[in-house]
Amino acid sequence: MLKEFADYITYALLKLEPTSHLGDALNFFIYDTLKIFLLLSTIVYGVAVIRAYFPPEKTKRILSHKREFIGNTMAALLGIVTPFCSCSAVPLFIGFVEAGVPLGVTFSFLISSPMVNEIALIMLWGLFGWKIALIYTGTGVVLAIVSGIVIGKLKMEKYVQDYVWEIKAGAGDIVPTSFREKLVYARDYTAELLKRIWPYVIIGIAVGGIVHGYIPTDFVVKYAGRDNPFAVLVAVLIGIPLYSNAAGMIPVVQALVGKGMAMGTVLAFMMSVTAISFPEAVILKNVLKMRLIYTFFGIVAVGIIIVGYLFNFIL
Amino acid sequence: MEIKVLGPGCVNCHKMEAMAKQAVTELGIEANIEKITDIGQIAMHGILSTPGLIVNGKIRHSGKPLPSLEKVKELIKSEA
Numbered sequence: 001m002l003k004e005f006a007d008y009i010t011y012a013l014l015k016l017e018p019t020s021h022l023g024d025a026l027n028f029f030i031y032d033t034l035k036i037f038l039l040l041s042t043i044v045y046g047v048a049v050i051r052a053y054f055p056p057e058k059t060k061r062i063l064s065h066k067r068e069f070i071g072n073t074m075a076a077l078l079g080i081v082t083p084f085c086s087c088s089a090v091p092l093f094i095g096f097v098e099a100g101v102p103l104g105v106t107f108s109f110l111i112s113s114p115m116v117n118e119i120a121l122i123m124l125w126g127l128f129g130w131k132i133a134l135i136y137t138g139t140g141v142v143l144a145i146v147s148g149i150v151i152g153k154l155k156m157e158k159y160v161q162d163y164v165w166e167i168k169a170g171a172g173d174i175v176p177t178s179f180r181e182k183l184v185y186a187r188d189y190t191a192e193l194l195k196r197i198w199p200y201v202i203i204g205i206a207v208g209g210i211v212h213g214y215i216p217t218d219f220v221v222k223y224a225g226r227d228n229p230f231a232v233l234v235a236v237l238i239g240i241p242l243y244s245n246a247a248g249m250i251p252v253v254q255a256l257v258g259k260g261m262a263m264g265t266v267l268a269f270m271m272s273v274t275a276i277s278f279p280e281a282v283i284l285k286n287v288l289k290m291r292l293i294y295t296f297f298g299i300v301a302v303g304i305i306i307v308g309y310l311f312n313f314i315l
Numbered sequence: 316m317e318i319k320v321l322g323p324g325c326v327n328c329h330k331m332e333a334m335a336k337q338a339v340t341e342l343g344i345e346a347n348i349e350k351i352t353d354i355g356q357i358a359m360h361g362i363l364s365t366p367g368l369i370v371n372g373k374i375r376h377s378g379k380p381l382p383s384l385e386k387v388k389e390l391i392k393s394e395a
Contacts, residue, residue, distance in 0.1 A: 056363035057377065088365050088378070090323075094358035167359055175373055188380040286354060 002038070006031035025210075032205045036126040037194075040119070040201070044193055047118040048186035051081050052177070056092055063109070064100040068152055069145075071105035076144035079112030080137075089280065093287045097160065098167050104152020111300060112144035115275040119197065120246035127208060127254060128263070135311065136267055143271070143303045150299050159292035197247035204250035208258055231265045232308035236301055239272030243279050246270075264311025271304045316346040316395060321357045322366035327381055328352075331366040334381070338388040344395050370394045 006027050010016050016023030054062075059078050063071060089110065096106040116137055125133035177185070225231070244252075249270045256266045276297050284293055320335050322328025332350055339346045351357055360369060364378030368390065375390040376382055382390070 055377065057361065057374070060363060088363065090354045091358045091365060092363045094355065095361070095363040098358065163355060167355055175375055185380070192380040 002031055002034045005034065029205060032126070032208070033202065036123065036201060036205065037198075039122050039126055041190060041194060043118055043122050045186050045190045047081060048189040049182060051189070052182035052185045054078060054082050056082055056088075056095065059109070060096050060099045060101060063096065063105055066102065066105055068102070068104065068149060071102060072108040072145045072148040072152070075101075075105045075108035075148065076112040076116075076141045079109045079144060080116050080118070080141070082109075082113060089283050090286045093284070094164055094167055097164055102152055103157055103160065104148045104150075106148075107151045107296060108144045108148025111147055111275055112141060114245065115271055116140035116144070117246055119193075120249075120270075120274075123201070123204065123247070123250045124253075127204070127250070128257070132263065132267070132315075135315075136270075139307045139310075140271065143300070143307060147296075147299045147303050151296060154295065156292050156295060159289040159295075161287050161289060164287050200247045200250055204254045207251045208254040225260055225262060231262065232268050232305055232312065235261075235265050235269040236272045236305050236308060239269045240276055240297065240301060241278040242273050243277030244273050246274050249273055262312045263315050264308045264313070267311055268304050268308025271307065272301065275304070276300050316344060316391070317369075317371055318346050318348045318391065319351055319360065319369040320348065320366060321351045321360055321362045321369065323354055323357070324352055325365065327379060328366040330381055331368060331376075334384050334387045335368065335391070338384060338391050342388055342392060342395070344391070346391070 009030055010023055010027040011018055014026070016026065018024065018027070059082050062078065063075055066074060093106060093110070096109070097103065101109075120140075121133050121137050124136050253266050253270055256269070257263060281293050281297070284296075288296075318335055318339070320328065320332045322331065332348070335348055339348065351360065357365065357367065360367065361374060362369075362377050366377075366381070367374060368376040368382075368387070370391055371394045373394070375394075376387075
């Protein structure tokens with residue numbers, strides 16, 4: 001049905017030749033845009049309904065005093081559905097630690113939350129197919145679990161700022177919401193999210209079309225293609241200080257893949273940009289001592305580099 | 316009535332404060348609105364995602380998206 005609609009607009013309404021470059025590109029653009037927005041609005045809404053059942057205040061209770069591994073796994077999975085915004089990272093961290101969530105488990109959550117979410121899943125699915133989307137999500141979750149376990153094993157509690165341990169949260173009961181209110185929340189959430197990310201999505205799709213048709217691939221292939229063993233390493237190192245959310249990364253990812261960068265290198269770059277960044281380090285400085293921040297970044301970076309090489313090997 | 320708006324100072328936190336003030340004015344009730352910006356203090360109130368709205372000690376809202384003005388009025392009225 002979407003295909004017919006795109007055909008109708010390009011060939012009947014605008015009278016473009018199906019064989020022309022422009023007609024083909026525009027048809028592709030309209031079809032992709034419709035498909036991705038349809039996917040985005042339905043899946044984001046669905047996830048938002050689930051999300052309404054897991055506000056961070058509840059997540060922290062679920063994870064409190066959980067054991068290693070099980071706790072890390074739950075934290076990484078809850079990270080997918082729990083809303084996360086870097087401006088809330090500090091109160092979130094304090095709240096978790098104060099509620100007795102082990103440090104390693106808290107990190108599993110902090111790693112998975114910004115990196116793995118339904119937007120990344122849908123966009124990768126829409127642009128590169130479900131295999132790539134699932135591989136990204138799966139390895140993202142595993143990376144969050146493993147990094148959290150390693151940080152937990154290192155016993156770095158003393159590198160959390162001292163005042164964090166002294167905070168005692170008040171009762172702070174959340175008033176439960178009705179199912180109806182959850183649906184309103186889901187609707188508002190979806191509307192707000194689409195309003196925020198639609199330019200990235202459109203640019204991402206457009207860039208994909210343009211790069212696909214018009215830009216030579218020699219340059220990127222020469223320096224960051226499959227044959228360069230350092231490509232993943234360099235991409236991850238460049239990505240560490242930078243920050244963007246998953247939606248903002250999509251146009252970049254599209255362009256790089258279109259220009260011939262290996263998929264594993266691109267996904268590793270996307271992970272390192274979304275998961276760790278210089279601004280995040282500055283924010284975390286409020287609750288963590290530098291040693292723990294370095295350790296956290298180091299472990300995640302090494303994990304992402306391994307994942308990148310693994311991707312390039314299997315894809 | 317005690318109303319607390321909690322947030323480190325992001326755009327949404329200011330919006331939430333403005334809405335709380337307007338809701339109180341429109342409802343014509345006596346309320347003390349306190350703005351809490353210290354991160355430690357925010358966490359101590361049990362808020363994990365900002366902005367937060369606490370009415371008479373109960374967390375009535377936390378995080379994004381913001382509730383509508385009507386919703387804020389409702390939340391405040393239910394405690395009045």
